[in-house]
Amino acid sequence: VTWLELPPDSLFGPANLPYGVFEAGGRDGGRRVGVRVGDSVLDLAAVLDDPVFAEPSLNAFMAQGRARWRAVRARITDLLTDGRARKNVELALRPLSAVRLHLPFEVGDYVDFYASENHATNVGRLFRPGGEPLTPNWKHLPIGYHGRSGTVVVSGTPVTRPRGQRRGETAPTFGPSQRLDFEAEVGFVIGVGSPLGVPVPASEFADHVFGVFLVNDWSARDIQSWETVPLGPFLAKSFATSVSPWIVPLEALAPAQVRPPPQDPQPLPYLAGPGHTGFDLALEVRLNGQVVSRPPFATMYWTPAQMLAHMTVNGASTRTGDFYASGTVSGPDRDQRGCLLELSWGGAEPLKLPDGSVRSFLEDGDEVTITATAPAADGGRIGFGEVTGRILPAG
């Protein structure tokens, strides 16, 4: 039992212990690794005698591997339950309000999947009306593509509305995107990489993936629809991708494992295996403070272990700090759709918000916040924190 005095419904108790990178400022020095406990961050370099936590990113720690991740988590749990450690630990706790959170890891490659059947079906209906909503390959492999790593930003970073080309009557027009959107997604960061030529089986998912976080894959739908054939999304997505600052360790999500939806047809053997599990994460999307969607991650057709197995089946290597995201999380219900494109049905059915405002796509000044929780072992829930961002007008 912890000596921490947290409210019983805290999403950041000892069952969670997500890692991040914080900066206390002043005499307290530069960026280093912390663990979120309640509304504080525990300065790991101060309580554990290991320079890996004095690094400005999680990469060095993530590269140490699963046995070490377990050992450090057990050690932190000890510190939070051993009354004799209390005084020392309390000296190393900083209130969240007094620190600045940074990008938690140095990003290598970023792959974005398209793993929600509800999302892909809705988008197929909107973009290819009259045709089959899902492409013939969709149920055989998790569709994915590479995103831009250099424009991954931490939650809170403002997002400037991108300019670009849109389809026009006779020639394309150019200007600020008129169909700016969010996409509520879940991200998975590689801790231990894999060498070139060696695929990672789905069963080894937990040996490679360090943890889980939230992603907002901002998307300019008008730029996307004009540029995307034949080589896929490019400038419609590359202007910014926001991530939440806390990485929830995979170990904390063991109680959240659920059976994923049945897959029919049966996927090829390399996509099967014991690591093939779903996760019962409950996402929530707020627009200017008002809930507009509650996407259920448990409904995702392809699982994170399958995504990793697919991403490497061609022999592609992975590195510490590579991450992949699930693609927009959308459930079967209307209020479970993970982007405005679906929520407003391409603008045909604008979304009415509780405060009386109406949205088909994002307006300047709009703030989008994605949060999530998952079941914890003690019957309570753990939290992911949030990924938030406000839209600035095109510069």
Add this chain to the structure above:
Amino acid sequence: VTWLELPPDSLFGPANLPYGVFEAGGRDGGRRVGVRVGDSVLDLAAVLDDPVFAEPSLNAFMAQGRARWRAVRARITDLLTDGRARKNVELALRPLSAVRLHLPFEVGDYVDFYASENHATNVGRLFRPGGEPLTPNWKHLPIGYHGRSGTVVVSGTPVTRPRGQRRGETAPTFGPSQRLDFEAEVGFVIGVGSPLGVPVPASEFADHVFGVFLVNDWSARDIQSWETVPLGPFLAKSFATSVSPWIVPLEALAPAQVRPPPQDPQPLPYLAGPGHTGFDLALEVRLNGQVVSRPPFATMYWTPAQMLAHMTVNGASTRTGDFYASGTVSGPDRDQRGCLLELSWGGAEPLKLPDGSVRSFLEDGDEVTITATAPAADGGRIGFGEVTGRILPAG
């Protein structure tokens, strides 16, 4: 006039001076920056008193900017013309045969374009027979997508044939790619990055791009054709991308500037500007030592400055070490096509090689080597070295 005793037709005389990263091994220590002179590499850390050249990549030097690139090039030129420096410089020359060449820079993001009209037209005819060969957007913007940075390898690295899903009669099949291909491309590396939200005008191309090199964007055509709709190429390309070890400074290519092909329709203003120039690079592709193609880079529809302007027009930032490639370089003639897909017309017209062998796609053991030269100021030519790789059987 240089004191170097090089053959008059050397491609690596004082008009070139490309940068790379080499390792001499033994007592001579680890990776550091060198300049190729004839068939030797000049150890820059030994002759210029600057720790930036003792780094294991070009990134730190590239980040110093154009004025510094010019100054260092001028200094090296001085050393190679000043007879008094000869003895010292000769002590710092290592024969190429005695060093190992490494990836010349740490790769940030990798974007691959699709900028050859001949290539895009041929591919359109092959993949969408009966339809318009070019998509409606093609002449309005340089189509591009993000590739995988973590699998960029230096010339000489063997390439293992990837496994993956291919389209089947009723269900996809799985196994080693049966349509493995090369793509002869030209790459451009960012020296000085640009901040988020600030597009780089075409006219500022030479302030950001440090230099030019050769790229082989290995492609598995069967994997590609099955996975590519709707989000573009992914595993068909992500298993390996090979790059040549020498980065030819943009300054050395001033004499290679040519007027690019006319663009009709006139592109949007952000794609115009004084930096919009073509480069007269003559590529050559050899398969097992036999020339199979001579792609002319001067025929590219979109220029490198336009690619950079497009890539950043949405506000995407760039970083030192980001690079972008042109896409397959194909000229109008049959023997100027930059990939086997075009050379064998999708396998319908297998390529006959001088040694009597026949190829539609690459076989295990095949070696592909791409070289290039460009006009130099003195009426001679400068070389890019080569990017080469041999196909290993699927593991």
